[in-house]
Amino acid sequence: MLFIDLDGFKAINDSLGHGVGDDLLQVCAERLRQDLRHTDMVARLGGDEFVIVAENLADASSAVAIANGVLQRLAQEIVVNGLPLRVSASIGIAFYPCDGGNADELLHSADAAMYAAKQSGRNTFREFEPQMNHTALKSLILQRDLHRALSDDELSVSFQPKFGVASQSVTGVEALVRWRHPELGDIPPLEFIPIAERSGLIISIGDWVLREVCRNIALWDAQGLPAISVAVNLSPIQFNVPDLVDRIDALIEEAGVDPCRLMFEITETTAMQNIENTSRTIEALQGRGYTVAVDDFGTGYSSLGYLQRFRFDQIKIDGSFMRDLDASGHRGNALLAAVVTLARALQIEVVAEGVETESQFQTLSELACDQMQGFLLSRPLPAGEVVAFLRAAADRVVVGQGSYAVSAG
Structure with a gap:
């Protein structure tokens, strides 16, 4: 599972309006679907967050290849209503069953890995590691405080x-x-x-x-x-x-x-x-x-x-x-x-x-x-x-x- 969060989308949505934001999301969704197998699934969770579910991959390097492809496609300029725009993505990768025994656990692990990618400077990906749960929990505490x-x-x-x-x-x-x-x-x-x-x-x-x-x-x-x-x-x-x-x-x-x-x-x-x-x-x-x-x-x-x-x-x-x-x-x-x-x-x-x-x-x-x-x-x-x-x-x-x-x- 790849958890994808668009970097810079909120700034564009807030400054140029939801109409431009919606059109930008549609283009991003189309780029996410490119170069995937017909058995792979792409879904929007809400806001600027997407998930790719890829089954029966040969090994971890196949997931890394998917992530790199997504980063390259999203990095290309997007023109909406004549406006040249750029976004990037932070991607978290989690594997079944080692990183989660069901959909909720897998999604949680991929989300934690995505947050680690954001912390690493954005426009990159990270594979889930157990200590990332602690980092994500600390982030929630800091946000509250x-x-x-x-x-x-x-x-x-x-x-x-x-x-x-x-x-x-x-x-x-x-x-x-x-x-x-x-x-x-x-x-x-x-x-x-x-x-x-x-x-x-x-x-x-x-x-x-x-x-x-x-x-x-x-x-x-x-x-x-x-x-x-x-x-x-x-x-x-x-x-x-x-x-x-x-x-x-x-x-x-x-x-x-x-x-x-x-x-x-x-x-x-x-x-x-x-x-x-x-x-x-x-x-x-x-x-x-x-x-x-x-x-x-x-x-x-x-x-x-x-x-x-x-x-x-x-x-x-x-x-x-x-x-x-x-x-x-x-x-x-x-x-x-x-x-x-x-x-x-x-x-x-x-x-x-x-x-x-x-x-x-x-x-x-x-x-x-x-x-x-x-x-x-x-x-x-x-x-x-x-x-x-x-x-x-x-x-x-x-x-x-x-x-x-x-x-x-």
């Missing part, structure tokens, strides 16, 4: 500084949400953010983060600290909310914060889900005075052509590029140099994430990369420590973005 976390002040925001490569001046900070569970301790964002997205809580959490960012900006300003910019991450669900820009404007106006103090980051994958909507939203945000960055560059579609299409203000190169600098030598350097050269031609700032070694820093200097961020320079700082950090760094803080940036000292 995440509702409480918002109201009981269990969430917090930390800020990780960004630095100029040439001057090592402070160029901004990135807001990062944290969750300290009263019984389980610190829950990693990579664990609870996907749960928040699946449950719909990500919208409320996003609003809370933005309010906290604005509250801290007001606090820093009241103490006469440099007017540093703050980057805020937008999840795919948030970015595709129809009234996103108006929603942000309302929160910012309520807090009395200048839009130029805020940068919003989206991932490559988010940007490519709906190209037209992405272009409109970026233009609307920039028109209001916000800046926009593409985050984790190099982990998604990695199409250099879309950088010109979307007019980002900043590219944040994923930390895997930094690790490749150490592992791949000249090849890693060449890839990074190509991105920096193109970005400079397009007048887009480049920030290297995950800088952890002196050799990485040296390479970034030689390539004239604009900015860097990582544990070599500073770990994320709890909100209570940022005031002291900004005060100590006041003479080397850069205020503003891009060509408008000036030293606060």
Whole structure:
């Protein structure tokens, strides 16, 4: 049994309407049926979840072949009402009778394996393993407790500084949400953010983060600290909310914060889900005075052509590029140099994430990369420590973005 959950469907359905969503599901269902045997069965469980039941397979590799075929077919662009759309899938595989003695048990095991695939980054598959039941149960507990976390002040925001490569001046900070569970301790964002997205809580959490960012900006300003910019991450669900820009404007106006103090980051994958909507939203945000960055560059579609299409203000190169600098030598350097050269031609700032070694820093200097961020320079700082950090760094803080940036000292 293969349990299939479409990645990115909810964002498309919420932003473009149920009509487009229904048409997209029909195309996905047709692609699921392709290349299967006449004895195999495909069924929709509900929402964006499907199941394939394949009997009398020769061995486990046959199920893996089916999963790979599904991933390849679903990854191809789908045009609905003239709109080019992309989805992927997370697939869980379970085998009878070792993973379940009846249909319910088999479905439960396949569902747990699917969740493991989501946790592994999506657009992949996983075969069921017994410990996955524990992971799925923990996910349900976290989803339940995440509702409480918002109201009981269990969430917090930390800020990780960004630095100029040439001057090592402070160029901004990135807001990062944290969750300290009263019984389980610190829950990693990579664990609870996907749960928040699946449950719909990500919208409320996003609003809370933005309010906290604005509250801290007001606090820093009241103490006469440099007017540093703050980057805020937008999840795919948030970015595709129809009234996103108006929603942000309302929160910012309520807090009395200048839009130029805020940068919003989206991932490559988010940007490519709906190209037209992405272009409109970026233009609307920039028109209001916000800046926009593409985050984790190099982990998604990695199409250099879309950088010109979307007019980002900043590219944040994923930390895997930094690790490749150490592992791949000249090849890693060449890839990074190509991105920096193109970005400079397009007048887009480049920030290297995950800088952890002196050799990485040296390479970034030689390539004239604009900015860097990582544990070599500073770990994320709890909100209570940022005031002291900004005060100590006041003479080397850069205020503003891009060509408008000036030293606060």
